[in-house]
Amino acid sequence: xxxxxxxxxxxxxxxxxxxxxxxxxxxxxxxxxxxxxxxxxxxxxxxxxxxxxxxxxxxxxxxxxxxxxxxxxxxxxxxxxxxxxxxxxxxxxxxxxxxxxxxxxxxxxxxxxxxxxxxxxxxxxxxxxxxxxxxxxxxxxxxxxxxxxxxxxxxxxxxxxxxxxxxxxxxxxxxxxxxxxxxxxxxxxxxxxxxxxxxxxxxxxxxxxxxxxxxxxxxxxxxxxxxxxxxxxxxxxxxxxxxxxxxxxxxxxxxxxxxxxxxxxxxxxxxxxxxxxxxxxxxxxxxxxxxxxxxxxxxxxxxxxxxxxxxxxxxxxxxxxxxxxxxxxxxxxxxxxxxxxxxxxxxxxxxxxxxxxxxxxxxxxxxxxxxxxxxxxxxxxxxxxxxxxxxxxxxxxxxxxxxxxxxxxxxxxxxxxxxxxxxxxxxxxxxxxxxxxxxxxxxxxxxxxxxxxxxxxxxxxxxxxxxxxxxxxxxxxxxxxxxxxxxxxxxxxxxxxxxxxxxxxxxxxxxxxxxxxxxxxxxxxxxxxxxxxxxxxxx
Numbered sequence: 001x002x003x004x005x006x007x008x009x010x011x012x013x014x015x016x017x018x019x020x021x022x023x024x025x026x027x028x029x030x031x032x033x034x035x036x037x038x039x040x041x042x043x044x045x046x047x048x049x050x051x052x053x054x055x056x057x058x059x060x061x062x063x064x065x066x067x068x069x070x071x072x073x074x075x076x077x078x079x080x081x082x083x084x085x086x087x088x089x090x091x092x093x094x095x096x097x098x099x100x101x102x103x104x105x106x107x108x109x110x111x112x113x114x115x116x117x118x119x120x121x122x123x124x125x126x127x128x129x130x131x132x133x134x135x136x137x138x139x140x141x142x143x144x145x146x147x148x149x150x151x152x153x154x155x156x157x158x159x160x161x162x163x164x165x166x167x168x169x170x171x172x173x174x175x176x177x178x179x180x181x182x183x184x185x186x187x188x189x190x191x192x193x194x195x196x197x198x199x200x201x202x203x204x205x206x207x208x209x210x211x212x213x214x215x216x217x218x219x220x221x222x223x224x225x226x227x228x229x230x231x232x233x234x235x236x237x238x239x240x241x242x243x244x245x246x247x248x249x250x251x252x253x254x255x256x257x258x259x260x261x262x263x264x265x266x267x268x269x270x271x272x273x274x275x276x277x278x279x280x281x282x283x284x285x286x287x288x289x290x291x292x293x294x295x296x297x298x299x300x301x302x303x304x305x306x307x308x309x310x311x312x313x314x315x316x317x318x319x320x321x322x323x324x325x326x327x328x329x330x331x332x333x334x335x336x337x338x339x340x341x342x343x344x345x346x347x348x349x350x351x352x353x354x355x356x357x358x359x360x361x362x363x364x365x366x367x368x369x370x371x372x373x374x375x376x377x378x379x380x381x382x383x384x385x386x387x388x389x390x391x392x393x394x395x396x397x398x399x400x401x402x403x404x405x406x407x408x409x410x411x412x413x414x415x416x417x418x419x420x421x422x423x424x425x426x427x428x429x430x431x432x433x434x435x436x437x438x439x440x441x442x443x444x445x446x447x448x449x450x451x452x453x454x455x456x457x458x459x460x461x462x463x464x465x466x467x468x469x470x471x472x473x474x475x476x477x478x479x480x481x482x483x484x485x486x487x488x489x490x491x492x493x494x495x496x497x498x499x500x501x502x503x504x505x506x507x508x509x510x511x512x513x514x515x516x517x518x519x520x521x522x523x524x525x526x527x528x529x530x531x532x533x534x535x536x537x538x539x
Contacts, residue, residue, distance in 0.1 A: 003332050005256050012105060016030065018460050035202060037239075046098055047204035059154045059283040060170060066154045069266060070094075071404035073219070076216060077216060077219075079216040080213075080216055083215055083444070084213050084214055084215045084222065085222075087214045087215070088214065088320050092170075094338045096169050098136055098167060123499050124156055124160065127150075127153065127156055127157075127160055128163060128164060128414070128464075131143070131144065131146065131160055131161060131163075131164035132163075132164045132167050133162070133173070134146060134168055134170040135165055136169075138168065138169060138170065138173075138174055138474070140174050140177035140178040141177075141178070143174065143178050144178040144179070144181060144199070147161070147178075147203065148194075148199045148204070149409065151164060151198065151199075154198070154202065157202055158202055158205070158206065159338050159394070161202065161203065161206035162206045162207075162210060163205060165210045166210055168210075170205065170227075171207060171210050171230075171268070172223065172224070172227040173212060173227060173230075175203055175207045175374065176227070176230060176231065178203060179199075179204070179258075181196075182197075182200065183195050183200050183234070183238070183255075183259075183262070184234050184235070184237040184241060184259075185237065185238075186239055191460050195252075195254055195260050197253075197254020197255060197257060198254065199290075200254075200258040201254070201258055201262075204258070204265045205260055205261060206262070208221075208265050211265070211266075221266070221267045222298045223266055223267060227266070228267075228268065229265060231266035231268050231351055232263065232268050235259070235262060235268060237265060238255075238259050238262075239276070248276075248280060248283060249281050249282070249283065251283070253283075253284040253286075253287055255452060256280045256283065256284045256287075256488065257284065257287055257289065257290075257293075259279070259280070259297075260277070260280065260293045260297060261293065263297055264293065264296045264297065269296075269297050269298055271298065274297075274298055274299065274302070275468075277294075277297045277298070277299060278299055278306065279293075279483075281293065281297075281299060281306070282292045282306060282309055282310065282313075285310055285315055285322070286318050287314070287316075288321075288401065288492060288494075289322075290318075290321075290322075290327030291321050291322045292325060294306070294325075295326065303322060303326045303328065304328060304331065305405070306322065307319045307322050307323055307328065307332055310322065311332075311337065311340075314344050315343070315378070316337040316338065316340050317337075317338070317376055317380060319332065320334045320337050320338065320380055320384070321380075323337075324384060334384060334386060334389075335389045335390045336379075338377050338380060338381070338386075338402065339390075341373065341376075342373055342374075342377060343372035345369060345370060346370070349369050349370055350363075350367040352365055352366055352369070353366055360480065361451050367402050367405065367406060370398075370402060371399065371402050371403070374398060374399045374402075375399065375434075377395060378392050378395055378396065378399070381395075385394075386432055389422070395539050433449070442479075454470060467497060
């Protein structure tokens, strides 16, 4: 048998094995954690690859659908072009016959006067008849004069002009000739007399439904090559005239609106001019139709950047309109933009107050600016139904306060009876300019009382006096407050010292100290003239 090992020796042999076991345990734990991390990483990569693969599949399906739709649309356009041209040719023939009949009636004297562009029309039917008569005759100048003379009937014109252009033999050419007086270049001698940009926009907008394809609709405009070429020449002329107009920054918004509407109406948008279109749109973003025009000229993909640019320029209200037009409300929530717009308006108003030397005028401008901002925000809230997200009650209350303050300021303020009365009693003021009025009545008493007194004398209005009264520039020898005495008093009599005949009791002779030497003779004459009347009245 072997010898039994010593217990001390077993302890020394077992100690290294336990440490090794701990090391192995730590290593296994580290390996397990590392494995878990690697497993999670590869799982995440797999999920991302699956998502991207699914997204690519959806994009491919979308592109396939778009391609198929485009091919079908092209095929339809190709198939329907003959039919569309046939329909348009038939309409042109009908319009030509109608125009000839109208001219024959006018030549024979059978017209009813509806085609008189300078005459008045009584109702909407008369307006439509007059417009149709001008369109049938292709009277571009008469058509232009008729429209520009009726700006107050803008809505009626907007609804009737398309129907009238529908009876025109060549509506596109009529419109180009009609607006040629002011677009692309203003040919009038007095260019600043009237701005007819609104008329150009209305006429161009009204032409669009007339030029759409009768079969496939708005997706195709039936523009003849000659008209399209002329429209392109007009657009190029307008762009060249930008330098004369003071470049893009100084171009008037009506001109910009007319130019962009011209491009949309005749379908002559150019992709290489998108940078120009963007500058024009951003510079006139406050115009109501600008968001739709921006999309129509091909700026839909640039809308997020344009909205951010508007926000950075402090045009949050315009940015809200653009977000709703292109459906980016989730990316650009409207309520924070409206609140930022109000904050900027307040900061701008505060800067006006700080920089202005005329406090009264600055206050008026600040109130007007705040009113405009509040009205614009309230209109935006109502238009886009934001009452739940942005309750308008507080805004309406603030607007009512500003309106009330404005109304109160318009009321005439009470003018003190004697503006020249000195607040302190250290001596007389410089002599009043009583000589400006021939019958000026100079009194040493300024008709001003102290709140602690209840005088029983009446106002000067209670007795006859000259039309204009100029009071003395001397202050009374007792405290007073600048309050005008009413016409009559019901207070009890008081022991008030006789003062120049304006209280009860005998009237003493005028005291020399109360008159300025400059007015002594003038006052003495009037005092003698009215002394008897004063005594008779107050006794």
